[in-house]
Amino acid sequence: MPIEQLLPELAFLGPRASQNKSVLTHHAQSETHIHTRLPDVVVFPETTEEVSRIAAACSRHGVPMTGWGAGTSLEGHALTPFGGVTIDFSRMDKVLAVFPEDMLVVVQPGITRERLNEELRATGLFFSVDPGANASLGGMAMTRASGTTAVRYGTMRDNVLGLEVVLADGSVIRTGSSAPKSSAGYDLTSLMVGSEGTLGLVTDLTIRLHGQPEAVSAASCAFPDMASAVDCVTATIQMGIPLARIEFLDAASVAACNAWSGHSLPLQPLLLVEFHGSPAGVAEQAERFGEIARDYGSTGFRWAKAQEDRTQLWKMRHQAYPAILASRPGATAMVTDVCVPISALAEAVEETQADIEASPIPGPILGHVGDGNFHAILLVQPGDAAELTVAKKLSARMAERALRLGGTVSGEHGIGMGKLGFMPAEHGAAWQVMGAIKRALDPKGLMNPGKLVPQR
Known part of the structure; x- marks a missing residue:
């Protein structure tokens, strides 16, 4: 069997190549209803060179390879329906370089967003993309993640400037640069971001950072029904008010969050909003939003101006699942x-x-x-x-x-296995073009098979 032939070539990893049942089981679980068979082996590389050796060995023996970050994806992206090798990037979790003047950071894929922001605290900069879960940066790039702050700061598509990627045959390429923009050739960075590990394994990322806002204000406001809350969102966006976050919870979500976290928010459809900027700008934005919310029947308007109150508010939102x-x-x-x-x-x-x-x-x-x-x-x-x-x-x-x-x-959330069946309806013939790109870069179909693209 190919996996038995492959195992001796992974011996250079020592105990970092594991077939322990508990390790395999951990890497076969999902945060949702999706589950598949166990991988045959889980490896824990520490360098790009090790990832390259692993990929080259898998390619020679025809063994599937699937990347694993923090395991927080929701559509089965990191599971192994055909077994093979799971490549766990948790040991590749370092900040490689910070460039404060350029507002950039270079990181390994296994670092999580919370840990990155802890390391950036002294710089006055922060990484903006906040999907709620404490996901790894590599996984966030591969699923083109966004989250609560995307309305102001953009998604991973907007915040990844360059990548180091190991391809299916073990070769290593760099995409993008540290320049603010480029018109030099195909945008391979954008091709990789959102590819869900089907085209390559990311081993470092150049990420855009943002300055910590001078002032922050947040609030929750209840509405009589869902239509009023959603119409308020639409009006606020169309008015051009620069929101940092605007989140919606229906009454059932609010009830669950109250029971879980001990809050006593009104059991009605709820908007959670946050504003970033100068003190004067934040005050003006909040006032304008308050007027719009009242026009749509908002009641129970609660401001959270203190850092502790804001932290509790967003902790509640992040724990909604x-x-x-x-x-x-x-x-x-x-x-x-x-x-x-x-x-x-x-x-x-x-x-x-x-x-x-x-x-x-x-x-x-x-x-x-x-x-x-x-x-x-x-x-x-x-x-x-x-x-x-x-x-x-x-x-x-x-x-x-x-x-x-x-x-x-x-x-x-991305496509993974869970939404594969919807791709023809959304993309038509363009889905087959995605399949052609996949075949060009991964002719043996070994990189995260069973996901995203047409299956052979």
Whole structure:
């Protein structure tokens, strides 16, 4: 078997090549309902050279290879449906260089966003992309992650300037540069960002940083119904108010978060907002938003000006997923997201809510509505095939609705295995072009097989 022939070539890693059952099991689990077979071996490289040797050996023996960051992805991106080698980047977690004048940092892929910001604290700079989970930078780049701050600072697509990548045959390339822009050839950085590890394994990233804002203010505000809250978001964006974050939670999400974190927020649809800038600018932005919110029936407006209060507010939001899981004890979830033009957001959210309310399973809705992106956490009991079928149908209707409204089947979670079936409807013939690119860079189909692109 190819894996037995491969193992001697991984001996240079010593104990960092593991077939321990608990290690294999850990790398076969997902945060959602998606699970697959165990990998055959998990390796823990420490350098680009080691990743290159691993990839070259896998290529020679025809063994699949799948990258692993923090394991927080939601569509089965890092699982191994065909076994093979899982390449865990947790030991490649260093800040390699900081360039404060250029507002850039070079990091290895295994560093997490929270750890990076801790290391940047003394510089007055911060890494802006905040998907909620303490994800690794490599995984965030590969899924083109975004999150709560994307409405102001952009997604990973906007904040990755360059990459070092190991290709399927073990060769190493660099993409992009530290320059603010370039018109020199194909944009291979953008090609790799969002490729979900199907084209290469990232071994370092050049990341854009931002200055810590002089002043920050945050608030929560309740609304009488979902339509009013979403219409308030649309009006705020169209007015050009520069929000740093604007998050939506429906009443079920608020109830779950209250129970989990001990908050006492009103059990109504809720917006969480944050403003960054100068003291005068933040005050003006907050005042203008408050006027718009009141026009749409907002009640229970609560400001969180102190750092401690803001931290608690966003901690509550970031813990929404485990809070919602706990609201149905023993449940697992299908966590699905879509993104639509801001003008279609109210229609998409209201129709999704109506679908879920008519179904036999709960599905709280929340999301980064400032850029048209929202999520449904569809709660199902493990092993209940009927409930899982219902959840898949609800997810499919969300995807079909998003496409009908001019949007996309995933705003930030990515495709992985979970949404592979929706790709032809979104991309048409362009999906086959993606497959051609995959074959050109990975002719044996060994890099994260079973994900994202047409399957052979």
